[in-house]
Amino acid sequence: MPPMNRREAVRATTLVVGGLLLTSNGLVLGCAREPARIAGRVLTADDQALMEEIADTLLPTTKSSPGARAAGAGAAINLLLSECYEPEQQVRVVNGLKELRKKCDAEFGRAFAALTTQEREQLLRELDATALRAKGHYFELVRELADRAYFSSEIGMTRARRWMLEPGKWVGCVPLLPGQPSWG
């Protein structure tokens, strides 16, 4: 992304989110066809949409802040994975998503996007427990990418946390108010 002002950045994010919401409705997912590739990206449009669903299950909208989908996590994950991760890690994620799809099908008979929130959370908790036991499990990378994409987004940095480009001053010691977010 070339330098752009804040307004433009927000607009770009919103458009991407709109597109992904469409795919996540299952309109595209159910079709038998070649998965749509995205130029310069490792994840297909379907995989990117699935990653965003996973990210949004890990980091959903709450009372305090919008979640990963609102933050455009899918596109950001795809960008980071494609340009900042090793080929070996990329393969691990791509294969991992295949595995996750199979698991969904076997356990629920439905795609991840069609699961209830409770079912999604249950599935990801299982995967998380597995990944904690087995080093190098793909879900470790999936979680890392989701966290990274969300907490480096404008929403993650300013609505979940409280990043400011220009604090204006330094005060070493102030009381932390109940519920106060970190500075990001």
Place this chain on the structure above:
Amino acid sequence: MADTTSYDAIVIGSGISGGWAAKELCEKGLTTLVLERGRNVVHIRDYPTMNLEPWELPHRGAISRQQLKENPLISKAAGYGEDTAHFFVKDRDHPYVQEAPFDWIRGYQVGGKSIIWGRACQRWSRHEFVAPEKLGYGMSWPIGYDDVAPWYSHVERFIGVCGNHDGLEAMPDGEYLPPFDFNCVERHLRDSLRTKYTDRHVVQGRWAHLSKPNPIHLQQGRGTCQARNLCMRGCPYGGYFSSNASTLPWAAKTGKLTIRPDSVVHSIIYDSAKGRATGVRVIDAHTHAVTEFQARIVFVNASALNTNLILLNSTSPRFPHGLGNDSGVLGHYVCHHNYRTSANGKVAGFEDQYWYGRNPTECILVNFRNLGKQDTDFVGGYTTFTGAYRSQPEPADRVGGAYKDALSKPGPWGIYMYMQGETIPKESNHVRLHPTQKDQWGIPLLVTSVKYDENDDKMIRDWRTEAKAMLEAAGCHDVETRDNHQAPGLDIHEMGGARMGRDPKTSLLNEWNQLHACKNVFVTDGACMTSTGNQSPSILYMALTARAVNHAAAELARRNL
């Protein structure tokens, strides 16, 4: 003036010491040409990332795989990031030969590494100037603390250094702007060490930041530090000191300054009939056209190792082994700071305390080793930088809204420490010119042959023991210490090779930073260092530069140069 090739003074390099040479020379009324091998960087205008939000960076601050692959070396440097990479060289453009692993970190542009420096500005103690000789691991400096003290003040007043007056022998006080506050756990660390020890002082960072600018800083067009801690992108406020924000525009205001970017210095020209240097031979970085510039005096501030390279490459019938190198010492006694070890621990409590803003400084745990006397199994001292932070929370349930909200909150407190240790200047640690390999300008490549030694290992062992004990004294649990075995050079505190000394047989420079054998050439960057001390070196280079210019101007007036 731009068309002339003749000046009163030439300064090679526009970094932290070159900028100071330019300022002082111009203020003395001398027409001054600053030669910079890199591109021009104008304060504010050429800081493309300074106001970008983190999510506006192409990879949100991460280095891409491609960039890492192309720059395995420079990308290791402290401060190298997606938002700052344009102020560091690219590996492929500037090769050198590592006889032993050495990470040579360079920033080739107007302002040099002063844009991306660490900004710590402690003074040397009086012990550090004499310890190597007194305690038998080196040579004494030809000058002492009292010679430098007024020049430290001169520099501190102009660049603006924040800090507290702590009254400590190991780290003398200077002329300070108000310090940045401790946070509550840093204060706790200070108090804990005060209770447990008599010689462990944690003090507020002495950093080149305008916490509260004086008129002299406002006159430079600089303003109050906004606690962004995005310094290395270049600061739109001039909140920290750099050549670009301060000395170079100040020098330009005199009307005496010419800055010539894209000017790779090949060598200094020596006229044996006149018995002096007459100028500098320059290769245009792009066209490779060769131009010679003349001056009455030359200041060499090309950065420690490049200064060695230029002097070694400045050969003549009188000086076949490099300018001023009658002794054969040039290129030897290269040293650096030992940055291999660090520690951290977790702190319980203080959950209801936080901070506001981003502190651009770090606390300093002042040297307590071998201060004026030998009290360990290694020689030299160490400074420790430290600070307290809040880590990321580690919630047990890692899925869903509670997880996201937990990650959005500050986690438990931790304290980090890392060491900046003195190393021993050794004849065997050296740089030299490669006999055949040359760079794209036909200049011989530099060969680096610099290694850690057993003394460094012993110092690291001691530091790890002490750091653990001190962190535990502050109530830390899960304390970890480590030795990362990083190569010399990554400290970006390389020094020496053209050291100062009383005896021309064992040193290159006299007590005024003049080449013993060619008095109108001054070396006042890191190359001049006789020993490393344990303080951050940049402010000493600046002070020695101002002192040397003052001497040079007086000698010119007396017609001695």
